[in-house]
Amino acid sequence: MIGFVRSVRLWFVPGEVRREGTTPDYRFSLANERTFLAWLRTALALIGGGFAVDQFLPDLSRGWRVGLALALLAAGVLCALRAVNHWARCERAMRRGEDLPVSRFPALLSLVVAVVAVVMVVVVLVGWEG
């Protein structure tokens, strides 16, 4: 938890990052920025998926529809938060010359997406209308 609070401080206090270590080659920083943007796009895609479930599966019972949509929206929120956190941690690691942080998040996210996809296929095929 303390680590998380420190990370959040890191997002909003730019001087804090810049004070540590040495400035890496700007190309590495830009690559880190693009990775961050790719994760933001993933988050936006999940949010768009939430809207799409709500809009394009009208035959589904309300509970399933809203449940799936909210699950996708929540995944989008997590993904956006993780994007900025990972960006800040990578930036700090590059400045300090440490190894880049490892993360379980990509594996977790793929599992969640796979489960949601399977649930959607089953729900649409069986056509549970509650």
Added chain:
Amino acid sequence: MTGADAAPADRDPGLQPERTRLAWRRTTLSGTVVAVLAGKTALHDGATTVSVLAAALCCALWLAFLRIAHGRITTLAAAHRPRDLTPRHAAAAALCTLALAVCGAFLVR
């Protein structure tokens, strides 16, 4: 022709600022798709006060993201060695995305 001689040494072989600029554009485009879907959701289910407010907020957030992206693109284009993305900008971009999802939660009913 000194410019032509100097250019190959100075050129960034990976075109990193260009790629980063395009990444910001792609991300803005993804945000546009989400904002349009939000508008569709708000109008489709019969506009209530909450849904109209949430959709308006989505548009405002999209504009905010556009502003952040445009500012960053300008910075990337201005300097030969572009300055790094500041944590504040990164956090602002992520918070816009997050807020879009929260508005979505009010729209999906």
